[in-house]
């Protein structure tokens with residue numbers, strides 16, 4: 419397994435009340451597979467995804483990536499692993515308004531510490547933009563893109579540095595059903611062809627056909 423969590427617990431304290439939101443979660447992700455995470459509102463899906471992605475820390479438990487225990491590494495090393503090997507797509511595309519499609523991806527490569535030359539980076543960006551069907555829009559700014567186009571660029575940006583793991587928190591929530599299916603087809607294609615382990619939180623049951631595995635969160639545990 420490329421990625422796993424072991425006995426992840428997370429409590430939040432509000433005032434004097436402490437509530438355990440995750441009660442010991444074991445999650446595994448496999449390369450080339452989309453794992454969908456479903457469950458009722460407030461069951462802890464986003465909390466689990468953000469902990470798995472290293473965006474917040476668990477109260478206890480371990481996270482293993484590529485044979486390494488992330489909790490045992492220095493913050494600098496985990497930050498480096500996250501930048502190089504993890505990709506993120508959120509509900510809303512979160513594109514930078516003053517950058518073109520091409521520039522959004524180039525910025526990501528720079529942030530991930532890409533070893534490619536400037537020319538190679540441009541070639542790589544062009545290839546990925548073609549892959550997500552946005553090659554013809556490389557000079558477009560977010561304001562001129564439709565919701566589906568923005569999400570395609572967000573996905574392209576999330577995978578341009580060739581991550582091993584892709585975390586997607588309701589990636590189709592802002593799209594109508596046709597566009598949602600198109601975006602899911604794209605995620606499925608990229609997961610398979612690039613051999614990425616994708617974890618996706620979703621509320622939309624009709625999109626579960628795109629998942630290789632469906633995990634249900636209930637009362638802080640995976641059922």
Ligand SMILES: Nc1ncnc2c1ncn2[C@@H]1O[C@H](COP(=O)(O)OP(=O)(O)OP(=O)(O)O)[C@@H](O)[C@H]1O
Nearest residue numbers: 430431432439457458459460461462463464465466
């Ligand atoms: N930083 C925080 N401080 C306090 N409580 C929090 C915090 N983050 C999440 N929670 C609580 O943890 C619970 C689970 O939240 P989470 O967002 O993980 O649920 P979810 O399953 O993703 O829900 P939804 O489907 O509505 O997005 C909720 O009751 C939420 O209020």
